[in-house]
Amino acid sequence: MIGVILAAGEGNRLRPFTEDMPKVMLPVGNKPIVEYLIESLRRCGIREIVLVVGYKKERIMEYFGDGKGWNVNIKYVFQDKQIGTGHALLQAEKHVEEEEFLVLPGDNIIDGDSLSLLMKSKFQSLIVEKSKIPSKYGVVDIDGDVVKRIVEKPSIPETSIVSTGMYKLEREIFDVLKELVKEGKNRLTDAINELAKEKKIKAVKGNGKWKDAVYPWDLLTINADVLCNLSGSISGKIERNVTMKGSVQIGEDTIIHPNCYIRGPVVIGKGCEIGPDVCILPSTSIGDDVTVHPFTEIRNSIVMNDVSIGSNSFIENSVIGEGCRIASHFSTLVGEGSIEVEDG
Template sequence: MKALILAGGRGTRLKPLTDTIQKQVFPIANKPLLRFIMETITRTGISEIGVIVGPKKEQIMAALGDGSDWNAKITYIEQDAPAGLAHAVLCAKGFLGESPFLMYLGDNLIEEDLTDFLFDFLESGNCSIMLTRVSDPSRFGIAELDPAGAIKRLVEKPKQTDSNLGIIGIYAFNPSVFGAIAKIKPSARGELEITDAIQELLESGERVDYRVISGWWKDTGSIESVLDANALMLAQAEQGEGKFEKDDKTVIKGKACIGKGCRLSNSVIIGPVSIGENTVITDSIIGPYTTIGANNKVKGCSITYSLTLDGVSLSDLREVYESVIGKYATVTGGQPSKRTVIVAGEGEKISA
């Protein structure tokens, strides 16, 4: 069995952050998102993995390399245009051949192990999708069931439905999906939709199985979901520390991953947090649920439930929360009681 990761999307909902960084390698808890996905996939025993790439493909390749970090082999496959998920599958036909395969959207994180899902798929031979219960079906693709509990149809963002089973970006396909894709036409937005291909399978009489996940799932396509994913991954990260310096006035509470070369003075670190290498923090309160990138300079700040990338400089920001700050940005404050939400792109200079 093989796996196919789709990492060619442009991440328009994360602008201005994705103007310079591919969303699938956006750092969550100081680690590129795709590396978490590789861990999830390779835990199932899959070692042949195709990765669909588009613009900024070099960033994807730099984050994953040849796959040897996971005892896997990665094949990079270019999608020349953002023409839909089903189109991406067609681009990978040469790599996939006649193998059954796991398809995983590269901006998704999931708590659940995939081993049982794939075991059931291989045993049944039916294509299968993963679902989650959602509170607002009108925001998702939805699977509707018949009275026997089988999927009868998929509907995209329905205004009215009796189902709350949202489709997440994890699928298991056999080669019959290529025949289904060949029969569908581009949607109103000009893309070949994977949901249309699955619907074609259903209408041709094939059974499509499903598993409703019990744990959390995050589509990291928005600032809010990136911060939520960051908090979840920090909470489950292992304690880890490099060689760093702190003075007697600095207090570290809870789980903290602190990189080598960091210097902490007169500060309070409240876990879970991740602090990248060679970062200097002075007279500040950091955390909880906060990631500070490498080579940051933070002075006189209080930062919670936030994420900074590498090379950021922050000063005199007394209540920063739910903020994402891009590489090499500089943000200065000075209003002692002002609570601040900041979204800054790479290299921006902001006075908050």
């Protein structure tokens, strides 16, 4: 069976982090989101993967190449204009030779058990989950275990059951998509709704481990979740009087200077310089080539590659983008607030 991953979108709601990379390449646990999806497919025995790419596609293609480093075979197809998920899937048609195949959004994380249930379904199927904020997603109208329709982002949802966007489909979906695209209907959910009028589409209930990156703060939730499975390993240099507790992973050529305290789960990439007298607390991911100057504390945060954080700083519940330079005595403020986000 082939897995088609839709990875062409920019991710407007994840700006400014997506100004330099597509949303599927945003790091959690020091790996791109889409890498976890590829690994889940491989664990389920799927080694033929088609990646539909578009926005900043070079970042994806340079990182994964032909997929051999992940023991999979990756082919790329291009969606030049990101006008919808249905249109994106249509670009992959010539590479889908088998009757059945999987379709997955590249900015989601799902466990292998849920994917296995999807693969074993005897019908065309969709993984569904309960959501506390269903208005962010396609809300699924289900009769028993049969999908009747999907309502995209309703202002007043009738149920908390939402679509994960992860499907097991048959090749007939391409014929439906071609007709709908002619009418300007470019979403995959349009095709699913049309198909559901005549064919049985089964709702496969996930086990609650599905994660979706919609807004920047979702990255912190996903990061904390993936770090729960972190295996500790030390490849860098640890100097005197450094205390490390829990699962801590430190990359090659990284130096942890004296009197630092690190409590996992924490992952620190390659070529970093930490400390002295730095405190790093759980659910923190620090990328490659990062410098953290003395007397700084970081907790529950994502620090991307090539960042410098000045001395006497306090970073909490934050996502720090690639290449940021933060002066000394910087502090993030945590509290209630409101933000207006453009939907798109």
